[in-house]
Structures are given as C-alpha cells and as structure tokens.
Amino acid sequence: DIQMTQSPSTLSASVGDTITITCRASQSVNKWLAWYQQKPGKAPNLLIFEASTLQSGVPSRFSGSGSGTEFTLTISSLQPDDFATYYCQQYHSYSPLTFGGGTKVEIK
Amino acid sequence: QLQLQESGPGLVKPSETLSLTCAVSGDSISSSISYWGWIRQPPGKGLEWIGNILYSGTTYYNPSLKSEVTMSVDTSRNQFSLRLSSVTAADTAVYFCARGFWRGYSFWYFDLWGRGTLVTVSS
DSSP states (O other), X not given: OOOEEEEOSXXXXXXXXXXXXXXXXXXXXXXXXXXXXXXXXXXXXXXXXXXXXXXXXXOTTEEEEEETTEEEEEESSOOGGGOSEEEEEEOSOOTTOEEOOOEEEEEO | OOEEEEESOSEEOTTSOEEEEEEEESSOSOOTTEEEEEEEEOTTSOOEEEEEEOTTSOEEEOTTTTXXXXXXXXXXXXXXXXXXXXXXXXXXXXXXXXXXXXXXXSOOEEEEEOOOEEEEEOO
C-alpha cells in the first residue's frame, strides 16, 4: 500500500493568513494526487487533481504543487469558509487508493 | 447536473450483511470515464476507499476488504450497489458513493459525491 502522511494534523490560522498543508507519499505517485475539502456533516469536495490542476469552480486562492512523494496545498488569504478538514488522495495505484489522515484548519 | 444519492438501512446487526445502493441522476451510469466508487468514514476519523466499479461490471476492491465486499451495477436503473458481509462494529461509518473520474491515464479521483449515509453496526 502507498501510505499518505499529512502534516500538520491540525493548523490554527486567522482570516487573511496564507497556509500550507503537506502530504507525503511512501513511494512516488508521480503527479497523481488530489486534494479535498470536507466540512462537518458533509461529503468531501474536490479542490485539486493531478497535484496542481484546480477543479472547476474552486476559488483561485487554492493552489497545489509537488510531484513524486511530496505535495503541498496552499490557501492564500484564508476566508471564513475555508475552515474545514483537508485530505489528500493518491491515485497512482488502485491497490488500494489511499487518503491522507486529514488536516483540520481551525480558527486561531 | 450529475447527482448521487445513497440509500439503505441505517442499522445492521453484527455478522450480517450491509447493503447500500447509489442512484445516479443527471447522466448515464454507462460512461467509460466514470468508475463508480464507495468510500467510508468512521465517526471522527478519515476516509477509506472501499472499491470502484465500471458500468461493465469490472470491479476494483480495497485488498483489506476484498473478501467481504461485493459491488454490482444495474445500468437499467442507473444505479450501483455495495454489499459488505460479516460486519462488525468496526464497519460503523458514513458511507459515501462517488464518481471516480478517469482522464485516460492512471486511476481515479472523486469529483462528485453523494451526501453520505450513516450505517451503524449494533445488535
């Protein structure tokens, strides 16, 4: 299995901050990485695929970068609606598809 | 606009079989770019992929669940289903159905999700 490790597990920030979440893979996943946002009681929402491609309708303050084993999700000028939990997912291997453990972004 | 909706019992007894259906509306389930998936999330925990199925019936399962999981597709009803046998309390989770999108290379990310349904395993 490809293990996905996110850091930090919790991040405290203020509106207007720029934050970065890291996702590391236990082996190379090339660029086959997606990022999701999940709010309490809701389904995850796709933000980014192929490591850096913004899904249609997602605000441009979200950006992704990386390849191989290290990836980052950056949110510029954090908005109140952005306080949520974020997950990465690799789709380089389907045996199995794997998600990171999540990063909760909370209000400082 | 493509939508997915899970349905099924919210309570299942230990050792019995969990059965869920996901109804797809707004588009045909018979798409070569759509690999329909199930993902679950235990209360307060992260996401676990269960498996994906193509409209042809080809399945891809998480090896850790493979012996208990069966997925099927009904193209006439535009829906797909999950069966998880011999459940225990550890299978208590919110179960999401989702579309796994295939761009022609590698595997799938999930671009559309159902709202999820909580299934509790308890006697």
